Amino acid sequence: MSSRSEIKIDARLEQAKSLVKALENGDGGLAEGLINELAEMSQNEMFQEVGKITRRLHDSMNQFGLDARISELADKDIPDAKERLNYVITMTDQAAHATLTAVEELLPVAEGLNDRSNKLLEQWGRFQQREMPYEEFRNVSKEIAGFFEYSASTSEIISKKLTEILMAQGYQDITGQIIRRVIQLVQDVETNMVELIRLSGGMNEGDQKKQNEPELAGPVVPTLATGDSVQSQDDVDDLLSSLGF
Structure with a gap:
C-alpha cells in the first residue's frame, strides 16, 4: 500500500473517531459537519477515479481510431x-x-x-x-x-x-x-x-435512460448537430486536461 493511501485511510479513521465521539456527546452540529467532510472526500476521490478512467478510455479510443x-x-x-x-x-x-x-x-x-x-x-x-x-x-x-x-x-x-x-x-x-x-x-x-x-x-454497462433527464453532450452527428456537443477529439482532450486528467 502506498504512503498516500495510508495517509488517506488515517485521515478518514480520525474523522470517523471524531464522528463517533461527537455522536456520543450529542454534538449534532459537529457530527453533521464531519459527515459532510467524509462525503466530500468520497465524492472527490470518486471524481478523480472517474476522470482517470475517462482519460484511459479516451486515449484507448483515439489509438483504436487511428489503427x-x-x-x-x-x-x-x-x-x-x-x-x-x-x-x-x-x-x-x-x-x-x-x-x-x-x-x-x-x-x-x-x-x-x-x-x-x-x-x-x-x-x-x-x-x-x-x-x-x-x-x-x-x-x-x-x-x-x-x-x-x-x-x-x-x-x-x-x-x-x-x-x-x-x-x-x-x-x-x-x-x-x-x-x-x-x-x-x-x-x-x-x-x-x-x-x-x-x-x-465499461461506460455502457448498467447505463439506462431516464425520462425528463437532460441529454448529455456527445460527438457531433451530422443530422443532429448542436452547439452543446463536443466538436472534436481535441476538445475532449482539452476538457479532460482542464479537469486535471
Missing part, C-alpha cells in the same frame, strides 16, 4: 468484399444457368436413345426366338445400322454437354478462394469490433 487496419477495413476491404461477393453471385448464377441448359438439352437425347434401344432389344429378342420373318429381319438389320450411326452422333452430343457441365463447375475453385478471403475479412472485423466493445463496455 491503420481499421481505416483499411472501412475504406478498402469491405467495399472490395462486397464486389467479390457480387462476383460470386454472378458466377454461381451463370454456372447454374449453363448446367440447367445443358441438362435440358441432354434429356430428349437420352430419351431418344433409350426408346430406340428398347425397340431394337425387343426385335432382337424375337429374332433369337426365331419368331421374325426374313423380310422383317432385313428391315431390322437396316434399323440396327442406323442405330449405330445414331449412337455415335448421340455420344458426341452427350460428351459435349457433359464437358459444358464440367466446365461450368470450375467456378467453385475461384469462388471458394473469394469466400475464404471474405471470411477472413469478417474475422478481422469481428476482432476489431470486440476490441471496440471491450474499450467502451
Whole structure:
C-alpha cells in the first residue's frame, strides 16, 4: 500500500473517531459537519477515479481510431468484399444457368436413345426366338445400322454437354478462394469490433435512460448537430486536461 493511501485511510479513521465521539456527546452540529467532510472526500476521490478512467478510455479510443487496419477495413476491404461477393453471385448464377441448359438439352437425347434401344432389344429378342420373318429381319438389320450411326452422333452430343457441365463447375475453385478471403475479412472485423466493445463496455454497462433527464453532450452527428456537443477529439482532450486528467 502506498504512503498516500495510508495517509488517506488515517485521515478518514480520525474523522470517523471524531464522528463517533461527537455522536456520543450529542454534538449534532459537529457530527453533521464531519459527515459532510467524509462525503466530500468520497465524492472527490470518486471524481478523480472517474476522470482517470475517462482519460484511459479516451486515449484507448483515439489509438483504436487511428489503427491503420481499421481505416483499411472501412475504406478498402469491405467495399472490395462486397464486389467479390457480387462476383460470386454472378458466377454461381451463370454456372447454374449453363448446367440447367445443358441438362435440358441432354434429356430428349437420352430419351431418344433409350426408346430406340428398347425397340431394337425387343426385335432382337424375337429374332433369337426365331419368331421374325426374313423380310422383317432385313428391315431390322437396316434399323440396327442406323442405330449405330445414331449412337455415335448421340455420344458426341452427350460428351459435349457433359464437358459444358464440367466446365461450368470450375467456378467453385475461384469462388471458394473469394469466400475464404471474405471470411477472413469478417474475422478481422469481428476482432476489431470486440476490441471496440471491450474499450467502451465499461461506460455502457448498467447505463439506462431516464425520462425528463437532460441529454448529455456527445460527438457531433451530422443530422443532429448542436452547439452543446463536443466538436472534436481535441476538445475532449482539452476538457479532460482542464479537469486535471
